[in-house]
Amino acid sequence: MASTGSGFVTCLWFDGRAEEAANYYLSIFPNSLITNTMRYPPSSNPSTSTSEPGAVMSIEFSLNGHKFVGLNGGPHFQFSEAISFMVDCKDQEEVDWYWEKLGEGREGRCGWIKDRFGVSWQVIPKQLKQFLSSGDGEKSKKCMEKMRTMGKMDIEGLRKAFEGVEE
Template sequence: MALSPLKLTTCLWFDGQAEEAANYYVSIFPNSKITHVQRYTEAGREHHGREPGSVLVVEFELDGHRFVGLNGGPHFTFSEAVSFQIDCADQAEVDYYWDKLGAGRDPAKQQCGWLGDKFGLSWQVVPKAFKEMLAKGDGAAAGRVTEAMMKMRKMDIAELEKALKGE
């Protein structure tokens, strides 16, 4: 049986920051909203150890993509093995997401359009033009574009276009 797109939800495990993170992401992405907040109750407190009334899960949407932020505790953390790719229409959009999601982070730790946000979640901020350059079918040009991208922290479309042209 095939899943409908509305039945696939990404669950993100936080150590008490799910509501803060959801509010942060909703403030950055257009057409986004918090759809539900569920709180811990006294039931199961001997297992979860959380204060009744504190946030258990926050359901939210980022431009139509559904997420659940779960305050599950310190047992699991994010790694770069999972990231979210943002396909950006132009350099202004690349700059916007890079600046917003990377705010307060060490830029020396970012490379090739990848960055980690203040919650430890990894993002790939990628211009659509980059993918188009690689798909043109010219292996030598694609190699130059890839080589240029490997030297970048935030992707720069103008520099990628120069590499495409061999400049």
């Protein structure tokens, strides 16, 4: 059966902070916007309502063309590193920008960092992918070993490891 939709939408489950998260991500990623907000309707039985009438139930947004829905689903589920979003960076300036904005001073490892909502991100320079897929197993291995010692990716350090240059 062929899909009739226009692609995939990533749903992120938040505990009452979906609108805050959407606005936070829009402040970081260019070419991003909120496309729809759904609110909880007035409830005929307040004891069965999951949230206050008028509160945000879900918010749809796009980050650099990738569609998301932020769902205020309650405290039942938390994010884990089993799912992460990779930010492909063209240079060290982009790596530094996204690392700082997403991590807000938090520590990370091997290019992975969690944001204030617990969502995991991989802030990866395109050069790392080039080094690791170069076809030169020994150089790629040295680059991988260097990457494993890093928090935020350092392109120059990765390049030196790949080229076998002593630091």
